[in-house]
Amino acid sequence: MAFEYDLFVIGGGSGGIPGARQAAKYGAKVALAEQDALGGTCVNRGCVPKKLMVYASGFAQKLREAADYGWSPVESRFNWSVFLPEKDQEIRRLNSVYQQNLEKSGVTLFRDRAEFIDPHTLQVGDRTIRAERILIAVGAHPRLPQIPGIEFAISSDDIFHLEHQPQHLAIIGGGYIGVEFACIMHGLGTQVSLLIRQNRILTRFDEDISWAVQSGMQARGIKILTHTEVKAIEKTSSGLALTTTDGSFTVDQVLAATGRAPNISKLGLERAGVKVEKGAIAVDVYSRTSVPHIFAVGDCIDRLNLTPVAIAQARAFADSEFGNSPGQISYEFIPTAIFAQPEAASVGLSEDDARQRYGDRVCCYCTQFRPLYYSLTDSDEKMLLKVVVNSETDAVLGIHAVGEHAAEMLQGFAVALAKGITKTDLDRTIGIHPSAAEEFFTLRSFQAKKGLNRQPNLR
Incomplete structure (x- = not known):
């Protein structure tokens, strides 16, 4: 049976879109399936909206410091209901830019979920499509801890869409997601308690660096509870009650920021023969899976989960497979x-x-x-x-x-x-x-x- 596409890409995020466009540039007939908003985690639930919130959270301190430089004091309050629609409008603009770029590149877009039927065949919505090569770029999702009452907590995906700004927010997890949102929400005026199991945050970073960030956060008024584990979350009439190894306290919102897991459970990888190791798609240095014509890039391979890395992996794949320019990326000096x-x-x-x-x-x-x-x-x-x-x-x-x-x-x-x-x-x-x-x-x-x-x- 003939192939309908030279390349079919599953996922329209930081890995899928660059891979599709780069392959199309080399003359390949390419299609891409994405059931959610284009741009993936980075544009919709990660880097972009988070950085906009970082900018918003920094103005209060700047306003205070301006007075020391001779500016008259300013009394100002952050308005959550004004900021969120502005943020959402920018995200929608970026979504449309991604769609326009795919159209300009000649990539066929399917707004449906794709899953494997066999190594060359995909079920895309109500269609069956065969492709010579397939690129998986489905990203990852927040991984919630197994705690009684965790259903009352929100993830990093949810915090961008809260109807109201929390007055007191508890954050579980001292990785970069938990730390960044602790600083963001504190800067916007929310009381923040960050709960971590170790004695310091950012344990994957240089120790001097993590201590310096932790000291700076505490100096700003962020409460960091070290050597603390959450045992249970209970919904009460006064908010969410957290039971921890050190006692209990009540907040009006809990954010679980304890890592992310590859989005691979509903792809039908077993029907394609694609090998999974430690919950992620196993690939070689050329992003090739255990099936020679199936490739994977980005967070679903769980190498180094950064947007520029996914982009580089996808472009290297397209250059190797369609541009007659075999290459691999180096992970040694990635900032x-x-x-x-x-x-x-x-x-x-x-x-x-x-x-x-x-x-x-x-x-x-x-x-x-x-x-x-x-x-x-x-x-x-x-x-x-x-x-x-x-x-x-x-x-x-x-x-x-x-x-x-x-x-x-x-x-x-x-x-x-x-x-x-x-x-x-x-x-x-x-x-x-x-x-x-x-x-x-x-x-x-x-x-x-x-x-x-x-x-x-x-x-």
């Missing part, structure tokens, strides 16, 4: 950011990861200082910069920052690390003055103490 208050960003190895790989050859250059911006305010806000180096080769292994504009600051360093920058290269670089980033080029001495939990140099 990432935590849009918290204070903001944090990292590229390369944390100190702990570097020591596991290189042992005592690792040395760290670290400084903490008060940025010039805060010199006219009563804020004791600090910025932390850290460089991890292999002392034997002088190679920079990781660069980390906590403070305003940390993400913008570290973006360019990803290129430098990928090109093999050394500490000597940093020392020879002339910085922009006055700026916080120039401090990366003035770290002339390093702390001899090995291991974690040291206090950064104070400047």
Whole structure:
């Protein structure tokens, strides 16, 4: 039986749309199925609406600081019911842009769910479609903890659509989702309690960085309950009562932010023979599954769940399969950011990861200082910069920052690390003055103490 399409893509998000368009650019006949809004998690329930909320949450502090710079004091309150429609309008605009781009690329769009019948055949709505190659890019969904009463909690998908702003919000989980929403909601005026099982947040990040973010959050008034587990959630007449290992308290909303899981349960992967490992689709370095003509990219393979990574994986797949340009992406120097208050960003190895790989050859250059911006305010806000180096080769292994504009600051360093920058290269670089980033080029001495939990140099 002949194939109707050279490529059929399941999922219209950060991986599916770039993969479809890139393949079509090479002349492939491509179709894509998406039953939900185009753009996937990033556009509809993730990066974009979250960053808009980050912007909104930062104005209160800016208004307070403006008075220290001579502006007359401003009395202002955040209006949840005004912000949400504005946010939704921007999301709808982006949805339409994605649809227009698919149409311009000649990709056929099916607004239905797709599932496998056999390795080459898909059920798409009420149609049966055969394709020579198939790309799975279905993303992931929030994974809720198994707690009695968890049905009363919301996930990160739900928080963008709450009818009313919570007065007191409890957040379960100290990963980047929980931390970012703790800072967002606090900045918007909500009382926030963040409950974590460990002694610190962001445990997958460099330890000095996570401590700096945690200290900054607490200084702003966010309550962080460490070594705390939620045992039950009960709906009462006064709100949601949380029973924890340390006692109980009542809030009017609970956000469960305890991770995400690949969206693969209803794809019929077993009928196609696609192998699943640890709850995710197993792929090789070329995004190929256990079935040679079926590929998968993005969060459903659970490699590094970032929007730019899914885009890069999808384009590399299309280049390899349709552009006669085999290639694979490198995961070694991918920058990432935590849009918290204070903001944090990292590229390369944390100190702990570097020591596991290189042992005592690792040395760290670290400084903490008060940025010039805060010199006219009563804020004791600090910025932390850290460089991890292999002392034997002088190679920079990781660069980390906590403070305003940390993400913008570290973006360019990803290129430098990928090109093999050394500490000597940093020392020879002339910085922009006055700026916080120039401090990366003035770290002339390093702390001899090995291991974690040291206090950064104070400047």
